Amino acid sequence: MSNKVNMKELFLEMQQEMLMKLKLIRNHVTHAPTKGNAVELSWIEFLGTYLPNRYCVDTAFIVDHTGTRSDQIDLVIYDQQYSPFVFCHAGVKYIPAESVYAIFEVKQTLNKQHIEYAAKKAESVRLLNRTSVNIVHAGGVYPARPIFDIVAGIITTSSDWNPAFGKSFQEIIELLEPKQRLNIGCALDSGSFLLQPDGTIDISSNEESLIFFFIKLFTQLQNLGTVPAMNIDLYSQALDSI
Secondary structure: OOOOOOHHHHHHHHHHHHHHHHHHHHHHOOOHHHHHHHHHHHHHHHHHHHOOOOOEEEEEEEEOOOOOEOOOEEEEEEOOOOOOOOEEEOOEEEEEHHHEEEEEEEEEEEOHHHHHHHHHHHHHHHOOOOOOOOEEEOOEEEOOOOOOOOEEEEEEEEEOOOOOOOHHHHHHHHHOOHHHOOOEEEEOOOEEEEEOOOOOEEEOOHHHHHHHHHHHHHHHHHHHOOOOOOOHHHHHOOOOOO
């Protein structure tokens, strides 16, 4: 009797389950906003289930200490340990920019219009003012962390292109400004991509798109380490008492 688990089979079954779920939403939910919300929730639930507990996943606006707000972001991966408050008003969440690791636009299909839209969302977040202060611990003080580049990407169920990440896709990605850059993305039934620092693009097979996306995303999150400790005094300046 073997004690081995077929990991590849588990990964592929996970992808098929997710793909079936999203296709059911696409085929049977006719109201566009409801369909969009259902797809976003499916991805939030997936990442919330499989990412470590240190990462929170939500739909939200991102704000900085000046009161500047990003566009609404479909999927935000963020931390609350060192940025200890998330505003929730009438069901809408506002997350301090310092606590954000990654942001994603969620669409039905991958195409030029949706890539450019996701890029503008990414820019609206990366332009926000983020702070960083020293962290006091039992043995002394850790210096303020440098501000890292927030990961941005796009998640879709399918692609309008065939192949999904061919010349048309690569030309659009290359034209994006630095703050609009999309680091990673997934077209679930067609493959996933990862933009390398040298500008080259790694692409998965279509049958391994979900696990490629998840592993590459998790690696990027690990490489970021911990978010900077926010300067909460700057946020408190909005109060008349301080």
